Amino acid sequence: MINLKGRLQKVASMVDHCKKPADIGTDHAYLPIYLVQSGICPMAIATDIKKGPLRKAEKNIIRYHMQDKIELRLGDGLIPIKDDGCDVLIIAGMGGVLIRDIIEKSIDTAKKAKHIVMQPMYAEEALREFLLRYGFKIIEESLAKHEGKIYPVIKGAYDGIVREEDIFHLYIGRRLFEQRDPLLKEFLRKRIKRQDRVVQGMSKSLRMKEAHIKENSLLIDMKKAYDEITW
Ligand SMILES: C[S@@+](CC[C@H](N)C(=O)[O-])C[C@H]1O[C@@H](n2cnc3c(N)ncnc32)[C@H](O)[C@@H]1O
Known part of the structure; x- marks a missing residue:
């Protein structure tokens, strides 16, 4: 087998x-x-x-x-x-x-x-x-x-x-929260690290401002979700 x-x-x-x-x-x-x-x-x-x-x-x-x-x-x-x-x-x-x-x-x-x-x-x-x-x-x-x-x-x-979905749940699947996936906290920790690098690497020029706000808001949502995981 x-x-x-x-x-x-x-x-x-x-x-x-x-x-x-x-x-x-x-x-x-x-x-x-x-x-x-x-x-x-x-x-x-x-x-x-x-x-x-x-x-x-x-x-x-x-x-x-x-x-x-x-x-x-x-x-x-x-x-x-x-x-x-x-x-x-x-x-x-x-x-x-x-x-x-x-x-x-x-x-x-x-x-x-x-x-x-x-x-x-x-x-x-x-x-x-x-x-x-x-x-x-x-x-x-x-x-x-x-x-x-x-x-x-x-x-x-x-x-x-x-179906429509918000940006955060396009990145981190909604079902993973509903099903309380045992690896979700570790997964989010890794994604936060990566997203942090994306945000830090972005120029804050006026042209990039909108993209920076979007990526930063995703990072904030990831950190919030991480703090809320109790399992
Ligand atoms: C990294 S391997 C993954 C193998 C296996 N599915 C797994 O998950 O371990 C990706 C395979 O997909 C094949 N592949 C890439 N594009 C494809 C396509 N459009 N149609 C069919 N096979 C494709 C590649 O030739 C390769 O053998």
Whole structure:
């Protein structure tokens, strides 16, 4: 049985039982191998835009005797699974803007999925903003720690309802507070440090004044939220 750690384990834990998930940008294929081995799904599709990662995926699929259960596809984003009826989509280990672009490019395929599990490495605010504006609900969020860094994992699904969100909760997901995520305080501490550097690095010229006020106000909100976390 394959052993997933930290980030990938958290992503896997947010995938519900399903018929045919697709792991987009699979690289090593650890995730679909785990999902099939643990009985979360009977089969899976694993895609990548590059041949190198797919060769790596193939080796692992053979190593774990999954050749008749995991199908490999070469191609960009959701395009290779357009007509496959995949009920769950997983897009992990990429930037939030790339995940957003992948979904936007094949929006009809994304809308049909029962849910999508996304794990942005950065720029998660761009992804949250897009999901809410395009009528996707954020069902659940969780934080995963990997090699000292903390990453959000976002589970969403299309329900057609456009939602507005304030800037602070685009950066630090609302569900993380509602679900009292155990890593939230540590995550916020790291984000405050980073945001502090952003604010300090900004010139206070008249031209930049508005941007400075915006970034500083985000920093104040982060500090306030940090102080209010009791768990
Ligand atoms: C950092 S790896 C992440 C691998 C795995 N999903 C994980 O979370 O550990 C990112 C993978 O996404 C692939 N990728 C990048 N852009 C892609 C796209 N538009 N469509 C499909 N795969 C893509 C890359 O080739 C690479 O193998």
